[in-house]
Amino acid sequence: MKELQETHFYLNYCRKITGIKLGGVEIMLYWNKDMECMPREQLQELQLRRLKETVYRVYSFVPAYKAKMDEAGVKPQDINSLADLKYLPFLTKKDFRDNYPFGLLAAPMSDVVRIQSSSGTTGKPTVACYTKNDINNWAEMMARGLTNAGATRESVIQITWGYGLFTGGLGGHYGAEKIGAAVLPASGGNTKRQVTLMHDYGVTMLGCTPSYALVMYEEFLQSGLKRSEFKFKSGLFGAEPWSENMRKEIENKWEIDAYDVYGMTELVGPGVAIDCAYKKGLHMAEDHFIAEIINPDTGEVLPEGSHGELVITSLTKEAFPVIRYRTRDLTSMNYEKCDCGRTHARIKKILGRSDDMLIIRGVNVFPSMVESILLQIPGIEPQYQLIVDRVNNMDRLEVQVEVSENVFSDEVRKMEELEASISRELNSGLGIAVKVRLVEPKSIERSEGKAKRIIDNRNI
Amino acid sequence: MAKQISVFLENKSGRLAHVTKVLGDAGINIRALSIADTSDFGILRLIVNDPINAYKILKEAGFTVSETEVIAVRMPDSPGGLASVLDQMSEENLNIEYLYAFLGMSGNEALVVFKVEDIKKAKISFDSKGIKFMEEQELYQL
Numbered sequence: 320m321k322e323l324q325e326t327h328f329y330l331n332y333c334r335k336i337t338g339i340k341l342g343g344v345e346i347m348l349y350w351n352k353d354m355e356c357m358p359r360e361q362l363q364e365l366q367l368r369r370l371k372e373t374v375y376r377v378y379s380f381v382p383a384y385k386a387k388m389d390e391a392g393v394k395p396q397d398i399n400s401l402a403d404l405k406y407l408p409f410l411t412k413k414d415f416r417d418n419y420p421f422g423l424l425a426a427p428m429s430d431v432v433r434i435q436s437s438s439g440t441t442g443k444p445t446v447a448c449y450t451k452n453d454i455n456n457w458a459e460m461m462a463r464g465l466t467n468a469g470a471t472r473e474s475v476i477q478i479t480w481g482y483g484l485f486t487g488g489l490g491g492h493y494g495a496e497k498i499g500a501a502v503l504p505a506s507g508g509n510t511k512r513q514v515t516l517m518h519d520y521g522v523t524m525l526g527c528t529p530s531y532a533l534v535m536y537e538e539f540l541q542s543g544l545k546r547s548e549f550k551f552k553s554g555l556f557g558a559e560p561w562s563e564n565m566r567k568e569i570e571n572k573w574e575i576d577a578y579d580v581y582g583m584t585e586l587v588g589p590g591v592a593i594d595c596a597y598k599k600g601l602h603m604a605e606d607h608f609i610a611e612i613i614n615p616d617t618g619e620v621l622p623e624g625s626h627g628e629l630v631i632t633s634l635t636k637e638a639f640p641v642i643r644y645r646t647r648d649l650t651s652m653n654y655e656k657c658d659c660g661r662t663h664a665r666i667k668k669i670l671g672r673s674d675d676m677l678i679i680r681g682v683n684v685f686p687s688m689v690e691s692i693l694l695q696i697p698g699i700e701p702q703y704q705l706i707v708d709r710v711n712n713m714d715r716l717e718v719q720v721e722v723s724e725n726v727f728s729d730e731v732r733k734m735e736e737l738e739a740s741i742s743r744e745l746n747s748g749l750g751i752a753v754k755v756r757l758v759e760p761k762s763i764e765r766s767e768g769k770a771k772r773i774i775d776n777r778n779i
Numbered sequence: 780m781a782k783q784i785s786v787f788l789e790n791k792s793g794r795l796a797h798v799t800k801v802l803g804d805a806g807i808n809i810r811a812l813s814i815a816d817t818s819d820f821g822i823l824r825l826i827v828n829d830p831i832n833a834y835k836i837l838k839e840a841g842f843t844v845s846e847t848e849v850i851a852v853r854m855p856d857s858p859g860g861l862a863s864v865l866d867q868m869s870e871e872n873l874n875i876e877y878l879y880a881f882l883g884m885s886g887n888e889a890l891v892v893f894k895v896e897d898i899k900k901a902k903i904s905f906d907s908k909g910i911k912f913m914e915e916q917e918l919y920q921l
Contacts (some may be wrong), residue, residue, distance in 0.1 A: 335811070351863050599784075612868060629856055649809035683838050722820075722843045723843060724844070724845060725841055727787050727843045727844075728785075728822075728845070729783065729822055729824055729845060729847045729894070730815075730822075730877070731815045731816075731817060731822060734787075734817075734820065734822065735817060738819075756819050756820075757787075757789075757819060757820050758789050758820075759788065759789050759794075759841075759842065759843060760841060760842075760843055761841050762789060
């Protein structure tokens with residue numbers, strides 16, 4: 320009995336420090352207060368210890384890392400402070416490609432329990448391997464983010480990010496399960512059914528792309544169901560760029576709180592950085608990652624608060640550690656303590672990219688991928704342009720292809736077949752639906768002889 | 780037998796005007812035309828008095844152009860004229876890709892341009908059925 324009382328006291332004590340009650344509903348403030356609110360000095364000690372371990376790990380187990388470090392003249396023992404990080408060479412998407420599929424693996428394959436892969440790229444997709452610890456850490460990061468977004472054991476969380484090779488679905492799923500919430504692994508597609516599930520199963524929270532939240536709203540309006548019959552309160556949205564205006568739109572229409580999440584396959588998946596209740600930048604899980612901001616042209620590390628390219632080093636990853644990975648995302652970091660109490664630095668909303676990658680419905684699209692697909696179609700010349708629009712809240716990619724004499728026919732049927740076959744190749748190569756439009760030669764805008772490849776009308 | 784000039788056009792205002800102006804400036808006369816279109820693009824088909832030059836000029840003007848062999852079939856300009864030709868073609872199992880009528884008249888005759896699947900087979904069938912078609916040079920001089 321005494322033991323029970325003590326347990327009860329302990330539970331209440333935990334709630335006092337990690338949760339508050341609002342209108343009888345408990346809201347947890349933190350998933351892991353010790354880590355999330357750790358004083359920065361202590362956090363930096365932890366980071367340095369983990370950084371050294373990671374550097375030793377890759378130098379010892381990954382020939383590609385060893386070669387890069389030897390070339391740069393850096394040895395693991397040269398890393399004695401966080402400031403020494405800048406001596407380590409960068410890792411780029413090309414390194415992932417060059418070492419495809421398992422060249423960057425820093426753990427024995429027998430320790431790997433999961434392989435994920437970036438969706439929809441041609442040639443060589445980006446691979447990510449996870450050990451048991453990697454999966455646990457990833458779930459921990461997502462659990463923090465979901466908690467920030469209002470999830471508790473009582474929550475019913477519908478995950479409509481795709482399940483499978485894409486990191487969204489399983490990333491959200493493991494995080495939600497770790498919290499002890501009820502997970503509805505709906506995966507993507509069939510919006511009508513999604514809304515029905517949400518209504519019938521009393522879903523309190525949604526994990527999906529922001530644009531899909533709006534598509535679901537349109538479907539909800541069509542359904543004739545009453546908003547008061549839903550228990551939907553908040554959502555964690557990510558896997559594509561979105562604006563503050565879009566956040567407001569989702570919040571106003573659905574009458575929920577909308578939270579942002581950042582991540583990418585190369586790093587772990589979603590969960591690298593997540594909004595708190597104050598929504599003033601995404602807290603990076605700094606016990607698992609270190610952020611730097613560099614000048615994308617020179618590679619020089621920029622002082623705190625500067626705007627530049629985000630470079631991330633992993634601290635706890637075992638299977639696929641990343642040292643100074645160039646994300647190509649342009650942003651800045653804020654190291655001030657947040658009003659929420661967290662000490663972890665915040666990434667400002669991503670403002671753009673230092674390369675020409677487009678993110679369309681969660682899928683990474685490079686113009687060069689479109690080009691290589693087109694070149695595989697006989698007779699098609701690589702004169703093309705990508706036009707991205709957001710129609711009814713969904714991203715739409717149109718690829719305009721110039722018609723050369725090699726493929727031109729005086730019969731409409733043949734031209735339509737051509738259009739359909741290009742469309743098919745692009746769909747399967749990129750992993751997203753593409754609308755192909757045939758255009759006249761030289762009609763694609765050329766500036767200084769170089770064709771303008773992307774027109775993004777989304778106003779993100 | 781005749782050479783048809785086909786031009787790829789985007790569905791944008793002013794494109795047809797541009798083609799016809801380029802031809803007009805070069806002194807080329809359009810004898811027959813048709814446009815087949817989808818929501819995105821159109822294919823302009825032309826019979827002109829000087830197909831070799833027309834092809835060259837349009838190509839130089841940056842258009843995607845091709846030459847296609849077609850047959851200009853003569854038929855009585857009276858009710859049932861086309862029907863009887865089509866009937867006989869069907870009997871011969873000739874597949875028609877498309878057809879369009881000629882602008883100018885030639886006496887009591889009407890002229891219809893046919894694109895068929897197999898032009899050699901069509902010519903043999905026309906000869907055996909007594910369907911008249913116009914020779915290339917005669918057509919351009921109309």
